[in-house]
Amino acid sequence: MSKKKQKKKKYTFRKLLNDLHLWLGLGSGIILFLVCLSGTILTFQTEIKSLFTEELKVSPKQGELIAIETLQQNLEKEGAVTGLTLPEDHNKAYEFKVKISPEDRRGTTFYINQYTGDYQQLGENPADEFFFTMFRMHRWLLFDSAIGRPIVGIATIIFLFLSISGVVLWFPKKKIRWKTLKPGFKIKWSANWKRINHDLHNTLGFYSCLLLIVMTLTGLFWSFDWYKDLGSQVLGTQVFGGRGGPKIASETKAESKTLELAEIINISNQNLDYPGETSISFPQDENGIFSIRKYESGNWSPNTYDMLVIDRDGKILKKELFSEKPANVQVASLIKPIHTGEIFGTFSKILYFLACIIATSLPITGTIIWLNKMKKKKK
Incomplete structure (x- = not known):
């Protein structure tokens, strides 16, 4: 009897990507679960804390x-x-x-x-300790920052790869057309639990991938100094550095009279003539100045503000409008709200919250998919 030679399957790029996606996901699963879970909880920490105030x-x-x-x-x-x-x-x-x-x-x-x-x-908030614990878990896995920071950073890089490779693997092997793409957009709830679990991982991962990529790219600024420096070079401006620019000293003489607070507020309202919340820092010594930030209520983001520096005699030393800043400076100053979801207020927070819930579930559904395949191979 002649033996038929079996053709060996080629180890394709897709298979390599799938293997890397699988083993990196399994290896970092617990860390990613904890980081994403704590991130989900932190999304609405301000609103939750206010309930106890x-x-x-x-x-x-x-x-x-x-x-x-x-x-x-x-x-x-x-x-x-x-x-x-x-x-x-x-x-x-x-x-x-x-x-x-x-x-x-x-x-x-x-x-x-x-x-x-x-x-x-303002007394101590009973929720403060809980949210500080979640913060430490999200940033350092409750370890010392020197240990936890790089671990979370490496896990974040892995998660970035998982997000991008997941999108690539979401596309069907066969010729891409609507018939083959359509199943990837929905969860087949009428199927068995294994298929539902697969769809939860595949479909929800696809829908949340863009926000997850944004979260990982911005989150790395807190993990590695080299990434922050590289990001600053790419943006053409310093990230997390030189907030407010160089220190401005008073130009008035020490014995000069300081204007009343009401007069300073009046000058501020004249220069920033729009409704919004105003924060004022008072001068602390004879060289001090009034530093003012105003958040326009009707602006596209609650995290943008205009700034005034007023001398003790009422002279405007600096006026900085957010809308007049270069685009790269605007982006650099909004890294934190872009990462946390506060960039567009409640609307973006809800989107981030849902994306974080999905991100928390991905290590679980992914592990279940792998276990099901292992059982199938044994049979």
Whole structure:
């Protein structure tokens, strides 16, 4: 009897890609699961924390608006007042930063009712510890930063490869046409659980791939200095560096009179004439200045702001409008909100939240697919 020679299957590029996708996914699965899970939880941390914060009730019906200097003087008995945030909404309390001790570097937040003068210190939020733990897991896997940072960085690079290779493998082996592409756009819920699991991995992974690639590309800025430097070179401007530019000193004499806070706010409103939230940092010494940021309420992103630097005598030392910055500088300054999903407010947060849930499920569904194939081979 003549033996028929069996033709060996060629080891194609697609097969190589599939093997790399499989084994890199299995090897990094637990790390990616933890990083993506913590990222999902952190998406709405601000909104969740606000549920545990006792708000100071404010209403214009409570009386006449008290002078801003009077409010500032009321808080000076608590410590040195270093800053102020004026909300656009008249039903929200003013927010002051007060340095209550030499160790209090960033200042303690105090909310004050601008119609009654009542104020309260922002206490500890019961959700703070939980979210800080999630932050440490997301950035360092709860290890020391020197250990966890590179581990998460390497896992992020692997996830970037998995996302791109997953898109390539999503396309059918056969000739690409609508008939062969159509099944990849939907989940066949009427099929058995193995097919449903495969579709959950394949289809949901495809739908979320663009956002996941954006998250990984921006996330690497926190993992590796070489990546941050390379990204800065590509963008043509420094990422995470020189925030606010060079330090600006006062041009007035030390004995010169400092304008009242109300006058500084008036100058700010004249130069940034639009509705929005205003944050003001006060001068801390004789060379200090007023640094102002204003967030326009109707802007395309809640994370963009215009900046003013006003000297103690009212002179404008610097005016920086976000819309007039070069495109590369705008992108560099928005790396963080692009990564976290805050870039377009609630809308983009919801999209990121859904993408993160899918990303968290991918290591699980991918492992189940592999286990099912192993069982099939044994049979």
